[in-house]
Amino acid sequence: MKIVAVTACTAGIAHTYIVAEKLQKAAEELGHDIKVETQGSAGIENELTAEDIANADVVIYSHDIAVRGASRFAGKKIVDVPISTAMKQPKSLISTIEKKLGAK
Amino acid sequence: MPLNEILNKDIIDLNVQGSTKDEVLRYMASVLLKNGYISDEDVFIKDIYEREAEGPTGMGSHISIPHGKSFSVLKNGIMIGKTVQPIRWESSMSDDGFQDTQLIFLFCVSADAEFARNHMMLLSELAGKLGNDVRVAKLSKAQTKEEILDLILCEDDQLGEAEVLEAEEIVDLDIDL
Numbered sequence: 027m028k029i030v031a032v033t034a035c036t037a038g039i040a041h042t043y044i045v046a047e048k049l050q051k052a053a054e055e056l057g058h059d060i061k062v063e064t065q066g067s068a069g070i071e072n073e074l075t076a077e078d079i080a081n082a083d084v085v086i087y088s089h090d091i092a093v094r095g096a097s098r099f100a101g102k103k104i105v106d107v108p109i110s111t112a113m114k115q116p117k118s119l120i121s122t123i124e125k126k127l128g129a130k
Numbered sequence: 131m132p133l134n135e136i137l138n139k140d141i142i143d144l145n146v147q148g149s150t151k152d153e154v155l156r157y158m159a160s161v162l163l164k165n166g167y168i169s170d171e172d173v174f175i176k177d178i179y180e181r182e183a184e185g186p187t188g189m190g191s192h193i194s195i196p197h198g199k200s201f202s203v204l205k206n207g208i209m210i211g212k213t214v215q216p217i218r219w220e221s222s223m224s225d226d227g228f229q230d231t232q233l234i235f236l237f238c239v240s241a242d243a244e245f246a247r248n249h250m251m252l253l254s255e256l257a258g259k260l261g262n263d264v265r266v267a268k269l270s271k272a273q274t275k276e277e278i279l280d281l282i283l284c285e286d287d288q289l290g291e292a293e294v295l296e297a298e299e300i301v302d303l304d305i306d307l
Contacts, residue, residue, distance in 0.1 A: 047260075067254070122305055
């Protein structure tokens with residue numbers, strides 16, 4: 027699968043970045059392409075382009091605060107989970123999405 | 131060079147005293163005060179607790195990452211503390227909501243966005259490194275300040291191998307798609 031994700035936590039200092047890394051690692055390990063945009067105190071980093079989004083099979087919102095620029099994802103399949111889900115079970119999250127989409 | 135300010139042996143303490151979360155946070159705040167990172171312990175602690183109230187900062191593997199933005203911060207940094215005894219800490223990783231913490235990364239970040247901006251990229255990069263399970267497993271066993279610094283600063287591919295504590299078992303999640 028091609029996955030794009032956005033991470034955003036309340037303080038924007040730690041979990042946003044830790045979860046981005048966890049999603050990256052989990053997706054790679056399970057054989058998927060992923061790009062993760064972080065929305066934290068450092069601003070928006072690794073910003074998803076229109077092309078990234080157009081090519082993605084699925085969008086993951088891993089967040090505790092509102093995702094900025096959500097209109098970019100209109101019409102896409104979106105999985106919306108709290109930060110804690112990707113913090114605790116990043117591989118399960120991606121493997122469940124894979125099963126539900128029947129994709130590889 | 132902001133890295134020397136953010137990660138600094140003066141604010142790594144391998145003998146953090148206290149038997150409760152509150153005691154260790156106060157101990158660590160006193161080290162930050164002594165080293166000129168904060169201007170007021172009580173204000174800093176209050177701001178840390180404000181973030182603590184929003185959700186658990188235990189991240190498994192006996193590691194916690196309390197953090198908050200505070201106007202009491204004079205220098206941005208990450209204080210690293212190894213506790214002399216396990217500390218019960220709210221956790222996002224366990225079923226009962228708690229874990230035993232022995233290594234604490236206390237993020238000390240200015241609430242002044244302009245002032246913190248220069249350092250946020252570096253802080254976020256360092257935070258992201260804690261998303262690597264092998265690094266985290268090695269950090270939880272590290273015994274010296276040098277070892278801790280090396281593990282944080284090295285690239286992922288320099289980490290080598292480690293048995294990951296609490297490795298994730300892949301299960302089906304109940305998600306809407």
